[in-house]
Amino acid sequence: MKTLTVRLPEDLVAQIEAESRRRQMSKSDVVRERLTETGRSRATRSTLLDAVADLIGSADQLPPDLSARKKEYLRSTGYGRKRPR
Helix, strand or coil: CCCCCCCCCHHHHHHHHHHHHHHCCCHHHHHHHHHHHHHHHHHHHHHHHHHHHHHCCCCCCCCCCCCCCHHHHHHHHCCCCCCCC
């Protein structure tokens, strides 16, 4: 196994040390585990993106600035208003 030296922020080192003590395993094992999980989450993220890629941009007749002005758009459609019974 190769050795790699990195510099980490103190708060991250404290988290790794605390997890190491709590789980009674070496700091190196904790770091290796975290790096492996990061690789898995990236792979999962790209798989999820592939699953919905055909849906991105497929909503018709919506304003192009909907994400920036969602409250105004919802008000204009009457969303959230009480309806007469």
